[in-house]
Amino acid sequence: MTALAALAVAAVAAPKAEKFVAPEVLAEADRVWRLGEQGDASEAARQGDALVRAADALRDVDRLEEAREYYRRAGLVRPWDFATKLRQADTLLRLGDSAGAREVAAPVARYVETDAELAECRRFTGAAEPAGLPRLADAPPAADEVVIALVATPTTERWLVQTVGRALAAQLGARVTLAGTDWAIGKADRTGRVFLANELRRTLPWDDPRMGLVRLNGEKFKPENLNADQVIELMRTLLTREANAKGLETLAARVAAADKVLQWSGPGLLPRLQADFPPPAQGRVVYLALLPVDLYAGRSNFVFGSAAGEGGYAVVSYHRFAAATTGEPPRSERLAERTMKQLLSSLGFALGVPRCADPGCARSYPHSLAEHDAKGTGLCATCRAGLARALGHELPAAQ
Ligand SMILES: [Zn+2]
Incomplete structure (x- = not known):
């Protein structure tokens, strides 16, 4: 075969590449499984992601029989990983093992705290949706x-x-x-900025004479009158004056995190x-x-x-x-x-x-x-x- 013909064959075969599970993914999973077999359950659990990754990769390419075994191992190493258990149940169902799927999903259904997970569990357990309260x-x-x-x-x-x-x-x-x-209930009344501001209030150098030079909106300020946004702004002003790039970056990250708290x-x-x-x-x-x-x-x-x-x-x-x-x-x-x-x-x-x-x-x-x-x-x-x-x-x- 000429080099060109070989390339053409490779091109035709290309779609099959999607159906491929990298051998190192399985090797890594096998290594972690052996850790557990050798008695190091804690280390196997810590690295349990490798087993989940292998199971998911096999499931994605429809190598379901192999995926079944890796999910079984992942379930033993990480019994509390409910999302993985539900994918395991789905794999078993696709293999026609509805009893196995039910067995995996039933304990999960007793523990999960969300409607979405409960609905997913019911796909495998066949349990009826509980009756609602009278209106x-x-x-x-x-x-x-x-x-x-x-x-x-x-x-x-x-x-x-x-x-x-x-x-x-x-x-x-x-x-x-x-x-x-x-x-x-409408929009949140406040964000985590109040807690961030309280922390900053404790760290700001209120007694430093240079604080007397700081103006907020051109005004001199009284610490007790500042709201959360003003305290944060004051900290930003100080860090900017000190050209403290690292401090400004940290502050921006903390403000972003605070804004997610509602x-x-x-x-x-x-x-x-x-x-x-x-x-x-x-x-x-x-x-x-x-x-x-x-x-x-x-x-x-x-x-x-x-x-x-x-x-x-x-x-x-x-x-x-x-x-x-x-x-x-x-x-x-x-x-x-x-x-x-x-x-x-x-x-x-x-x-x-x-x-x-x-x-x-x-x-x-x-x-x-x-x-x-x-x-x-x-x-x-x-x-x-x-x-x-x-x-x-x-x-x-x-x-
Ligand atoms: Zn009482």
Whole structure:
């Protein structure tokens, strides 16, 4: 064959190159797998990406039988890598092994915290979508009834709304309904710039005489009067005067990161909730908005919820309870439990039940997520009595 003819053959064969898995990808995966086999599970887990890469590469070129084995190995090394497990289940399904796909996806379905992942799991487990809560519009309160109505935003996880809704109904013996699923909370009230500015306030050389020469917008300034943007601007001005290129670059990166942190004012959302969900013609409705976004109030850096005292309205955030925020491995049951405690707490305030001092009670004040987790899920006798009075009926016996 002439050189030219060889080139022509290569050109024709070119599309097949897409179906190629580099041998070093598989060699690397095999090396990591051997690490685990030799007893170094921690190192194998640390380098587990190599197994995932090999499995994905094989799956991409339809070498599914081989992909199956590499996914199996990846699953053993990294049992908490749910995204990979779902690709493993998909591979098994494509191989006709629906029982295997179900076996891989079923434990994932018990742990994931998002609707999207749950829907993906259901493709393999065949589980039915859980029934939604009854809609408030279909079942308004009777004349002497107090109904709890959950309000969701378009991005609130629906499974969480349904799970806590059912749990609330069981614990309180009250009807829990869904008032809306597309509540619009508008733009964030502030960004992480407030936290960045607080840090900068501590590092700025306020007592340095040269600070007296700095002008902001041509004005002399009083440190206590500066808002977050002005503190950041002051730092930028100082770094510019010092020609500190590295410092300016770091500051720009920190500002960019701060702008990605969004917070809504809990007390600020309450009047909007009130306006969008007016009281019913008869009976009483307590509106509880369940939000995926972070909330703050007053001087607090964050709050888990805000309620209008006796007003029948509360907003609750599960942002700081979710694995996506805490960095914990996902566990839907933990997320639902944390959210329930806060809903009970805020619901009580919305109904005029005072704060609780019993650390074991779901309604006691947590200063941190750790304290929130340490609380029980049940209600103390005082809170049970207070909620019973407010709801107009005895609560079911505690489980
Ligand atoms: Zn209590």
